[in-house]
Amino acid sequence: MSKDIINYGVIGCGMMGQEHLRNIALLPGARVAAIFEPNDLMANAAKAIAPNAKLCGSIAELLAQEELDCLLVVSPNHMHVSQLAEVARLRPLPMLMEKPLYTSEEQGRQLAALRADYPAPVWVAMEYRYMPPVATFVEQLERATGGVTMFSIREHRFPFLPKVGDWNRFNRNTGGTLVEKCCHFFDLMRLVLQSDPVRVMASAGQMVNHLDERYDGETPDIWDSGYVIVDFASGARAMLELCMYAEGARYQEELSAVGPKGKIEAFVPGPGRFWPTHLGVPPTSQVIVSPRHPKGPQAVDIPVDPALLEAGDHNGSTFYQHQRFVQVVRGLAQPEVTLDDGAWAVRMGLAAQQSAMTGQVVQL
Template sequence: MADVVNYGIIGCGMMGQEHLRNIALLPNARVAAIYEPDAYMAGAAKAIAPNATMYHSLWDLLAHEPLDCLLIASPNHLHVSQMEEIAARRPLPLLVEKPLYTEPGEVERLEAIARRYPAPIWVAMEYRYMPPIQTFIDEVERATGGVTMLTIREHRFPFLKKVGNWNRFNRWSGGTLVEKCCHFFDLMRLILKSDPVRIMASAGQAVNHLDERYNEETPDIWDSAYVIAEFASGARAMLDLCMYAEGSRYQEEITAVGPKGKIEALVPGPSRFWPTHLGAPPVPQVVVSPREPKGPQTVEIPVDPKLLEAGDHNGSTFYQHVRFNAVVQGRGDVEVTVEDGRRAVAMGLAAQEAASLGEVVRLV
């Protein structure tokens, strides 16, 4: 493997550009080639990675030399078909943005890719790598004595504008509980070390996007939800999502409780959205609250300002790339597998179904 890892980037919208900025911070990586069909986004990507060669198709990008790995950051509904083209033509180590797929009918195609793919495939679940959440995961067993209840609350801003408004419609995004929340279902499985057996949900579109029209269509994407999942281990988990609560001090609040006590991770939203008149943005925290002796213990987990400037995910995109880059060079193992990505989306689809039908959905 060369001293510098050459990335080919497929899709350079908002998240793709965050990847570009974070790859630029790695000492042994560069963006060699970009495929972005939208002219505006292609121009923005070129400004971030001026030495990258721009291509007008995935087919052309796959012929670029040198190329050591690929990143898919295109709209959700394109992921599986692009993975198929890569697998058939040039199966390099691959980082695929979440969600891995959007429809149940894609699972068989996805599994076929995974069976035959000769190189590592890593699913981009950035929330795993946020420093406060990493600390939470490291300490959760010690703090709780074994998690029996897990709650993830995300109170945040509405969906941002994306190219072609694809994130306004379930048919392109997979639905809010897939598009947005597969991150949290992945965290549930990771923290609880178990898989869900039943899912219940109540969700809908209460406030956002109701006055928007695209080709005479009103967006059908949900903006709020409660999801409860029961796990094979006996633990219960709940997701509390609200996408019209951007006035919150913390965007994500994760709480785990067990027989010994409670642990919380408090994660602020993107620093660029914090009102400047309120002073410095809040610092992430982890709080451990033992049952005996009583007394919460709070630790601040600051994130390098350079990493905060490079993206909206508390430095996690950078730390994820450090690990993926090592795998490309033959060091380390894939930490978020195709199976992890599949199961996270399966939970999201089950939650969408449970909320739509008003019924409990069984996963086993």
Template sequence: MRYGIIGCGMMGQEHLRNIALQDGADVAAILEPDPDMAATAAAMVPGARMVGSIAELLAVEDVTCLLIASPNYLHLAQLEEIAAIRPLPILVEKPLFTDPADGARLAALRAAYPAPIWVAMEYRYMPPVAHLLAEAPAATGGVRMLTIREHRFPFLEKVGDWNRFNRNTGGTLVEKCCHFFDLMRLVAGCNPVRVMASGGQAVNHLAEHYDGRTPDIWDHAYVIVDFESGMRAMLELCMFAEGSRYQEEISAVGPLGKIECLVPGPGRFWPADLGEPPVPQVIVSPRTPKGPRVLQVPVDPALLAAGDHNGSTFYQHRGFLQAARGEGTIDVTLTDGWWAVAMGMAAQESARTGEAVEFHGLPYVPR
């Protein structure tokens, strides 16, 4: 499989490093309009052809699959352009779209696209999270409560500072937290019915100005989600807590017990004077007999060095390549991607209005 890459900023470069670790895959062509990022990408993959448009990328015959890692607000239009020219298997970064009015466009794409489209939800594939997902049914006896806590660093600098404004990102609860809403829905095994949230911008980016505009991206929130099954889930997000030992803490509880996972942030941000970064953990706490069991879940150092997501980008590409070759199924579909965005948008609307948002009767809700 030979990738055509659309977007080689920070996340695109992580994808390049992880594609290089895959058997039977490489990069044939790259589209990156920023000169500095393009130069970095060309140095990383010297054999790749640098192109100036999607049409030119798709004209490269060697390209057999695609990765979209461009800014959020470009994803849907780029998917539509690919569909019109040469539909190939695609791994597209989250979020799928940023405008609530785009549901009809996504539904049309989903109905007509003839090749696999896999939405990049890296958090599913972090080894400690994957372990929790696999063991949660037995450890809990059926999850009734799910809590996801992310205490992390502020948004990093991106090309053109596009990630400082809601109009470009879809908002923090879409841009950042669609990962967590995807996990909630995956654990629940069904769709949400109600979202309640409180959030805003308290600390980060308030002293920054771009063309006279102050960033409006949120930096903290609480979100509660009710699901069709009766499961309840909560997200606690704080983006001015980079001093934390663990970045993500996920807890699932049911009638038989509790299972948790603790996930450290990117190793490159861990202070060298504190020694080695913490190792991810999974903790199982049965109700009877009482006695928590702690499992260390180390991640291959080569995978840690290839990106900021605890090796998950490697495993995600491995699964995508299997689906692109016709040897596996798509883990994260366009419908999954739609729900992750819709839940984030509902949470932002709830926080803005102070009212719960229900999904019943909304247009383009896929079933």
């Protein structure tokens, strides 16, 4: 495709959708041409970010806009598969689909039927891959470790934020915390270990957050903490530690990979807007390599463009992801995070949810 400007159509413009809009606005050669957002408040907020975009009353109306070159889907999790089916039926354009790709085993089966026949590229939005400290961590893995045998992720962060209609307070809409929040981390496990999982063990639950909330008389059932251990076909092991009531920490994510030659770590701060102003400038991301011989940690700061930090909560990754996706739309590259990758991440999350509920190991 030789067009000067790539025109996006956007489905869903809540909090995360608006982050995408701000990042597309920073991207040369791209613009948002049309938006479908059924909530008036969110639609007006989106229009303020992308004033030249047309607000559409349905997905069908959005897809009827001839100038569209691609789609971005940022709707609530449980809507993704049905919306993919509608797009496939009406006008299958190249698509960037927010995570998680689906939320239940039944939706997984529906997705499998769609995947084979969708004629355009689909990229599943796993932003954490594109955080500069995480990207540096992945690039340096082999040199630092000599081949990863153990990989751990710790995320200590703030609780789930309010969303339109409070959809993210209930497992039936999100797939559960280990799908909604943690599919990013299961995707990173497969990326880092270059292998597929064979067993999942988890202990998780709702300990602190949302217990005093009621929506139409119903108490949220979304979990806020847990541990997940995953065995991989290669023999490597990975572990996730999640706590969503620990936002006082200096770093939000801490990654550690170890192999026969040494260890590499990445430290990623949370959104700058949540950092206490009385503590001064928010922390800078860091990567540390710790070789076995000769011993001596080597630390490198990984700064991120302040304009990208201002545009969203994901350490600049949303912008870098769109840079690469636009190349796919232009026909110059293939999706780096495929439908298969997105499906595996959900499958791992659902297995972790099942293991935590039953107390049993889940074989994949």
